[in-house]
Amino acid sequence: MSKKWLAALPLLVAALIFATTATGSGSSSKSGGTFKLGTASGIDSLNPYVAFNQDAYSAFEYIYPILVQYDAKLHYAPFFATSWKASNGGKTWTFKTRAHAKWSDGKPLTAADAAWTINTDVKYKNGATANVAGLVSHIKGAKAPNATTLVVNYDGRVNPSWVLGQFQQYAILPQHIWAQHLGKKGAGLKTFPNSAPIVGSGPFNLVRFKQNDIALFQRNDSYWGPKPKIDVFGLQQFSNDDAMITALKAHDLDAVESVPATTMKTLRKAGFVVQDVKGLDQTDFIINSNPKKKKHRELLNLKVKEAFDHAIDRKKIISVVYLGAAQLPSSIIPAPAGAGWHNPHLKTPTFDIALANKILDKLGYKKGPGGIRVANGKKMSYDVIIPTDVQSLPRTFQIIQADFAKIGVQLKEDALDSTAAFDKMAGSNYTYQGFDLAMWDWTALIDPDFMLSVVTCAQWGGWSDSAFCDKHYDKMYSQQQTAATPAKRRQIVWQMQAYLYQHRPYLWLANDDQVSAVSKNWAGFTNTAQGPFNELNISVLTSVHQK
Amino acid sequence: MSEASLLIEAPPEGGQNRRGFVLHTLRHRPAAVIGATILVLVALGAILAQWIAPYPLHQQVGPVFAHPSWHHLLGLDDGGIDMVTLLMWGARVSLVVGFAATLVSMAIGGAVGVLAGYFGGWVDTVLMRITDYFLVLPDVPLMIVVAAIWGPSLFHIIIVIGILLWTSTARVIRAQVKSVRERVYVKRARALGAGHTRIVFTHVLPQVAPLLIANTVLTVAVAIFDETALSFLGLGDPSTTSLGKVIENAFQRAAISAGAWWAIVWPGVLVTLIILGCSLVGGALEDALNPRLRVAHLGARTFRLRPLVGRGQDAL
Numbered sequence: 001m002s003k004k005w006l007a008a009l010p011l012l013v014a015a016l017i018f019a020t021t022a023t024g025s026g027s028s029s030k031s032g033g034t035f036k037l038g039t040a041s042g043i044d045s046l047n048p049y050v051a052f053n054q055d056a057y058s059a060f061e062y063i064y065p066i067l068v069q070y071d072a073k074l075h076y077a078p079f080f081a082t083s084w085k086a087s088n089g090g091k092t093w094t095f096k097t098r099a100h101a102k103w104s105d106g107k108p109l110t111a112a113d114a115a116w117t118i119n120t121d122v123k124y125k126n127g128a129t130a131n132v133a134g135l136v137s138h139i140k141g142a143k144a145p146n147a148t149t150l151v152v153n154y155d156g157r158v159n160p161s162w163v164l165g166q167f168q169q170y171a172i173l174p175q176h177i178w179a180q181h182l183g184k185k186g187a188g189l190k191t192f193p194n195s196a197p198i199v200g201s202g203p204f205n206l207v208r209f210k211q212n213d214i215a216l217f218q219r220n221d222s223y224w225g226p227k228p229k230i231d232v233f234g235l236q237q238f239s240n241d242d243a244m245i246t247a248l249k250a251h252d253l254d255a256v257e258s259v260p261a262t263t264m265k266t267l268r269k270a271g272f273v274v275q276d277v278k279g280l281d282q283t284d285f286i287i288n289s290n291p292k293k294k295k296h297r298e299l300l301n302l303k304v305k306e307a308f309d310h311a312i313d314r315k316k317i318i319s320v321v322y323l324g325a326a327q328l329p330s331s332i333i334p335a336p337a338g339a340g341w342h343n344p345h346l347k348t349p350t351f352d353i354a355l356a357n358k359i360l361d362k363l364g365y366k367k368g369p370g371g372i373r374v375a376n377g378k379k380m381s382y383d384v385i386i387p388t389d390v391q392s393l394p395r396t397f398q399i400i401q402a403d404f405a406k407i408g409v410q411l412k413e414d415a416l417d418s419t420a421a422f423d424k425m426a427g428s429n430y431t432y433q434g435f436d437l438a439m440w441d442w443t444a445l446i447d448p449d450f451m452l453s454v455v456t457c458a459q460w461g462g463w464s465d466s467a468f469c470d471k472h473y474d475k476m477y478s479q480q481q482t483a484a485t486p487a488k489r490r491q492i493v494w495q496m497q498a499y500l501y502q503h504r505p506y507l508w509l510a511n512d513d514q515v516s517a518v519s520k521n522w523a524g525f526t527n528t529a530q531g532p533f534n535e536l537n538i539s540v541l542t543s544v545h546q547k
Numbered sequence: 548m549s550e551a552s553l554l555i556e557a558p559p560e561g562g563q564n565r566r567g568f569v570l571h572t573l574r575h576r577p578a579a580v581i582g583a584t585i586l587v588l589v590a591l592g593a594i595l596a597q598w599i600a601p602y603p604l605h606q607q608v609g610p611v612f613a614h615p616s617w618h619h620l621l622g623l624d625d626g627g628i629d630m631v632t633l634l635m636w637g638a639r640v641s642l643v644v645g646f647a648a649t650l651v652s653m654a655i656g657g658a659v660g661v662l663a664g665y666f667g668g669w670v671d672t673v674l675m676r677i678t679d680y681f682l683v684l685p686d687v688p689l690m691i692v693v694a695a696i697w698g699p700s701l702f703h704i705i706i707v708i709g710i711l712l713w714t715s716t717a718r719v720i721r722a723q724v725k726s727v728r729e730r731v732y733v734k735r736a737r738a739l740g741a742g743h744t745r746i747v748f749t750h751v752l753p754q755v756a757p758l759l760i761a762n763t764v765l766t767v768a769v770a771i772f773d774e775t776a777l778s779f780l781g782l783g784d785p786s787t788t789s790l791g792k793v794i795e796n797a798f799q800r801a802a803i804s805a806g807a808w809w810a811i812v813w814p815g816v817l818v819t820l821i822i823l824g825c826s827l828v829g830g831a832l833e834d835a836l837n838p839r840l841r842v843a844h845l846g847a848r849t850f851r852l853r854p855l856v857g858r859g860q861d862a863l
Contacts, residue, residue, distance in 0.1 A: 245804035262612060262625065262805040316607075320626055323611055388781055391799050395626050398605060415699055415785040 030546040034232040035522065037533060038244045038253040042237035043215055046194045046206070048171050049131045054443065054530070055235065055257075057169070061535040062217060062233075063200035064171035065109060067095055067150075068164050069537035074338040074446055076164045077537070079225075080114075080172065081150070084164075090157035090484070095150040101201060101224045103174050109201045111144035116175040118142035118152065124186035134453065135166045138481065161339075161486040165447030169535065174199050203228050203538050212237055217541075225538070229524075229545040235533065248272065248517060255518035257531050260391075261323040264515060272517045275527035278336040279514035280445070282329050283392060285312065285400065285507040286438040288425075290467035296382065296436050298365070298375040305504040307359040309349040311407045312400055317510050321395045325515055329508035331497045332455070333448050336511070336529040341448040343494040346501050348508075356407045365408070373408035381410035385425060385438035387418040393439050396509060411437070422465065430461035439509075440465060446536070448493050452477055455505055466505035473499055523547050576834075582827025585820050593639035600632040604788060612800075612807035622809035624793065625800035630809060633793050634817050640789035641821065644705055645771035651709025652770070653716060653763050660720025661755070665728055665747055675721070682714040687776060694782040701784040708773045716762045720755050727754045757836035764829035768822040775818050790814040 043059055045051040051060075060066075065080035081095040101109040119142055125133035140153045154163075177199050181192040196209040196216075203225065204217035217233040236253065238244035241260045247253045249270055259267060259274060268274050287299055287308070298304050318326045327335070328348040335342045365373040365380065373380040386393050394415070401411045416424060427434040444451045453459060456477050457469035476496045483489040500506070516527040524543035525532060532540050592599070601619075602608050607627035608619070615622040621630035663674040690707050697703040727733065733750050741749075777783055778791025779798070797810035 240798070241801040242798065242803045245801060249804075260801040260804070262800045262802070262807070266804060266806050320607060320611060386785075394785060394796070394799075398626065402605060413785045415781075417695075 031229040032231050033546050034234060035230045035541070035544055036234045036236060036252070036254045038236050038238055038247060038256045039533070040238055040241060040244060040258060042212060043209065043235070044211075046196070046198060046209060047190065047192060048173070049129055049190045051131070054535070055533065057535045058531075058533045059206065059215065059217075059235075060171040061202070062204045062538055062541060063198055063202040063206050064173065065098075065101070065114075065201050066169075066171055067097075067114070067167040069168060070446065071537070072539070074536075076161075076168065079537075081167075086160060086163075090160070091154050093152045093154070093158075093163055095152070097148050097150055098224050099148050102222055103176075103199050103201050104197075104205050104220060104222070105174075105199045107174070107176055107199075108147070109174070110147040111150040112147070113175045114150045114172045115142040115144040116179065117171075117173045120178075120182075120186065120189070124189070128186035128189045132170070134450070135170050137166075157482055157484065159481055159483045159486070159489045161489055162447070162449060162481050165449060168447070169445070174201075203542050204233060212239075226542050228542045230541070233541055248519070251519065253519075254522055255516060255525060255532065257516055257533055259515040259517045261321075261325045261515070264323070264325065264517075267517050271520055273520060273525075274515060274517045275532075276325055276513050276515045277527050277529060278327055278334075279512055280334055280336055280529045281441055281443045281514075282334050282511045283390070283396060283439065283441040283509040285509055286425075286440060286466050287505060287507065288432060288436055288438075288467055289469075289503070289505040290432040291469060292433075293467075294433055296375075296378065298363075298380070299382075299436055301363070302503065303359055303363055304375075305507070306349075307356040307407065308404075308409070309504060309507045310352045310356040310359070311403050311409075312349070312507060312509065313351045313403055314348060314510060315351065317396050317399050320399065321392050322510060322512055326510040326512040329511040330501070331508070332442075332444075332451050332500050332506065333493070333497055334444050334511045337444050337446055337448065338529075339446060340490055341446075341493055343497040343501075345494075346497060351403075353403065353406050360407060360409075367408045370410075371405070371408055372410050379410070380408065381412070382436040383412050383414040385414045385416060385421050385435055387421040387440055388415050389418050390439075390441055392441075392510075392512070397439060400509075425465055426461060432460070432464075432467035438465065446530075449481070452480070452493065452496055455500060468500075468503070468505035470499075470503065473503075521547055571835075576831045578827045579831030582824040582831070585824035586828060589638050589817070589821055589824070590642060592635045593642050596632075596635035596639055600629075600635045602629045602632045604628070604632055604636050612802065612805055612810060615809055621813045622807065624810045625796055625802065625807070630813055633788060634790070634813060636788045637790040637793050637814060638817060638821070640701070640787050641771050641774055641791070641818070644701065644708070644774040644789065645767045645821075647705045648708035648712065648770040648774070649763050649766045651706060652711075652713040652766055653759060655710065656713030656716030656762075657720055657755075657759055659713065659717040661724050661747060661751060663717070664721035664724025665743070665751060667725070667728075671721070674717075678714050678717050681711065682718075684711070686711050687773065690773060690777060691780060691782060694777055699782055699784050701787055704774055704777055704783060707777075708770045712766050712769055712773075716759070716766065719758060719762060723755045723758055724751055727751050758833075761829060761833035761836050764825050764832055768825035768829065771818065771821055771825070790818050 039055055041053050041055050043056045044053040045056060048060060051057065067079060067081040068076045069079040071077040081097050084093060084095045086093050097111045097114065103109050118136060118139060121129040121132050121136045122139050122141060125136060138154045138156065138158050140155050142150060142152045144150055178189065181188040183191070196206050198206045200206065201223070203220055203223050205220045206215060207218045208216040214237070215235040219228045219231050221227065244256055245263050245267070248256050264274050264276070287305055289300065291300070293300060314328055318324060330346040330348045331343055333342045360373060365375045368374045368379065384397060386397055397413055404411050421438070425435045425438055426432060442451065454463040455466060455468040456474050460467065460469065473496065476492055480489050480492040480496070483492055514527060514529055514531050516532045518525045522544055524545050526540055528534050528536060530536055605628065608629050609623050609627050611623070611625055611627050613619065613623040613627065619629050621634070624630055624633060659674050659678060663671040690711060693707045694703060728751065733746060736746055736750055774789060775791035778789050779795045781795060783789055783792050793814040794811055797807065802810040
């Protein structure tokens, strides 16, 4: 299933604005203590071949070695790899890795672990390791000629920013643990629970984990990089926002990962530091763009999609649903993704009911009984599938529904839990024949590859929820992976966004902010576009400390 | 306990007739009058919502979670919609669901009770074992499961509640039918050649109908409560505004943490009032109409001693 918010996951990335990290806090800082963070999402699995949620990938960032990370400006920076270079016309990549690193059980951590993980994932990418297959695409194999050298061979020239973008999300696993769990054709990799305490090598060791409840991370004193100032980090999961905010106010929590917009004001008043930064999540209005769609084929008409786009009052959505804590969206790659991937030439469609009516009138879709237009002999009346676990959607839908009534289009809410919603959209055998319209959200990563992939033909039955399938677009998608230079890749990425803007598999509704809150007793805690607990780098939890 | 609470209840003026007894009971039970007043007021507000609600439903009339003010006496909800308007429309949906679901459960409960009581024997055994089965099922979890499987819609909610609330009705009716069946006039009718259908419809049903009515009012309260609970859990029809849905909307947007208590408390108070009204009226009706409660020395609800005198043909 594809939940969009999970998009953030397998590949994760995202982030942004990072306040400068560890440096500044001088003598006043106290070390030690337990830092407790509340989340409404949580870690769904500790197995990278199964995990879906962003919190899981954020946990991997802190407990497993990863070759590269983002710096504060979202440029690639050394992490487990200290340097890298491409050779052989961009087909071979060589990484130098940290010397004398150790796993938490004392065994040596070397480039051989990285090579083994990559080779295993390539070997089973059509089966057990499908969850990470996107990250190792184009790779033929990897070798570790010595303990600190990793050589990765690609099947052709690959774009440098793309390569680093994939490895930034790629957790290296301890060979001596995971090699025992291959099972038949690697199937054991997916069933290995990887339960706490986990053998890892990051700033923290995960010592205790209870699903849907709590994860406890203890400082790893044998870590090869900058060590955290806190002793323990606890991530506690809440099933409702009120309980989480109440726990924060009672100081049972020190911080909350994402704050509901309605409580920002009261938290500020209660003395908490509320950090509101531009985020990577965008809610969307999905138009089934399956070229072979049987019913309501008028929805494939780009003019109809354009009229719909002009009937959405995004400013009202942002003020009512997000109380202003959201930005106007314009593209599948949200502006906060940084690094210049967002195409700035695309403008948010205007809210113009008269224009929308004019476009539909011109198409000859006359209003029938009840003021509902008739297209190709059928009423323009559609069910809109809405997953119940995206809390902002019901209100957003009501606003859109009222405005669509003004253009003679009837919308009916079909609320389903996210699994049922995706099943209904994809339909039997992933034919995407069973739905017309839907709403959901996507959380983008910093590197644009993942977001651009979800509308390719290859993602039918995978991440696709719009059934968009276009040969020209797919060609551009593979070109951006193999473009010679980052500038060339950016040019293609911008073209792809413009193409989607015109073909509208999604009408973007709002780009909501990432809002976190932290108690005044702590310093060094910064929010990012991907939240404070993120997989961009390890700066937030290594710099947070008691005042 | 004071002596006053053990007053001997005077027999109703007008003696034998049932209507007189009902009026008498209501007169001596101010609680029932209060309950009836509440229900009438709520029903009026709900029925007249489209004419007397201060603002159109779904229309944003101010900031999200605005405080109560002169223009919006009960404040605004998480969509900037007037709470008074929401409560009127919400009560309408809640009452419709409450009564419709009750109708379903009365039909089932009444039929099962009459069949089991009248025919007895294996019919009774089978129906009562089925009733027992439904009786021990925990209602709310089962409703959640069924509502989740069928999908959210008002019709589904009505059916789900209806098919789970009929058990106590079936048992009460069965007991009464069993007694009616043995009465002399029923035996006479049978001797004269009346068929089962005729006996059930002309002799038995009229005798148990008052019981059924009293039970209905009490069941409405439970049905409204269940509907509110299901809507609050997100299993209600998303396109209708019921009181549970209003509470759920506010809860989803963290109304309590945001300090907007009015978005949750007022619909909660209204549900409580409706249920209270139903219970007060239903209790009084049951007291007045259930012959078993009437012949007891101690009225089940009033705790007043009553004289053991016959009160017409339906007394034992």
